[in-house]
Amino acid sequence: AGPESRRFGPGVAVHALLEWSARKRWRDPGPERASAALREQGLEGSEEQTERALELVGAWLDSPLREQLDGARLSAEVPFVLSVGGTLVRGSIDLLAERSDGSVAVVDYKTDRLGDRDPVEAAGRYGVQRDLYALAAAARGTPVETAYVFLERPEQAATDSFDEAELKAAQGRIEDLLARLAGGDFEVTDRPHAALCHDCPARERLCSHGPEATLRDSPEPPVEPTGGADPTAGATTKDAGSEPQLSLLEGG
Numbered sequence: 001a002g003p004e005s006r007r008f009g010p011g012v013a014v015h016a017l018l019e020w021s022a023r024k025r026w027r028d029p030g031p032e033r034a035s036a037a038l039r040e041q042g043l044e045g046s047e048e049q050t051e052r053a054l055e056l057v058g059a060w061l062d063s064p065l066r067e068q069l070d071g072a073r074l075s076a077e078v079p080f081v082l083s084v085g086g087t088l089v090r091g092s093i094d095l096l097a098e099r100s101d102g103s104v105a106v107v108d109y110k111t112d113r114l115g116d117r118d119p120v121e122a123a124g125r126y127g128v129q130r131d132l133y134a135l136a137a138a139a140r141g142t143p144v145e146t147a148y149v150f151l152e153r154p155e156q157a158a159t160d161s162f163d164e165a166e167l168k169a170a171q172g173r174i175e176d177l178l179a180r181l182a183g184g185d186f187e188v189t190d191r192p193h194a195a196l197c198h199d200c201p202a203r204e205r206l207c208s209h210g211p212e213a214t215l216r217d218s219p220e221p222p223v224e225p226t227g228g229a230d231p232t233a234g235a236t237t238k239d240a241g242s243e244p245q246l247s248l249l250e251g252g
Contacts, residue, residue: 009041010053011111014151015077015094016040017057018109022076022095026061029054056111056151063154065147069105072097080136085175093133096140104141106133110150123148123158125196128177131170134162142167191219 016037017029029037034053035045043049060066078093095107108129114122123130126148134144144167148158162170188208189196197207197214207214208225 009043013037019076069097072099085178102141104137105145106137119150119156120158190222193219
């Protein structure tokens, strides 16, 4: 397996297992299925890797938040296309729960190793993604609750609630971000590394750092960007007058 498969493959496999489990009323996928999911990502699917994947899946299955969603209508890996500020933003939601009271919950699983980091603090860097998820989910109902669940500690989910006022504020933040991206007005860190960059919405299309920098383990030493990012590199138009389309979120 290549370095990207080794780094991201386990997380992709865990997401696939959670998707399967959600569609099967939260059944435990078991070792055979877990090993197969890992092998599909170019990994060995060893006993150690399988145990780790099942540990993360099991932590969610036994979590208080998962139990709180009992009775809600659940949809796993929900794709969305959102029009914001004249741009079509595409993404995918790990788990969408529609409650009987009309409210909606968005769950985003994180397979990051937390170490001594606080889950709520670690979730703070996903603000753009959180706003986009809330805006997309609002089409199904309001208010919207977003929950970032680090599977090492799912009992400490980082949650935010979006009523109409918060949704309007979120849209303003995204419109401002898109305007700055379109104008090339955004700062690029001089300390890229995997923990910071792997879920960054700009990593694949907009970032002027290459994967050798964004996938490295350590933020040191500082590095200069390898070249100017093209803010329109991820945007495509089908015909004159159509909205530009930008994939800001990685699926899974």
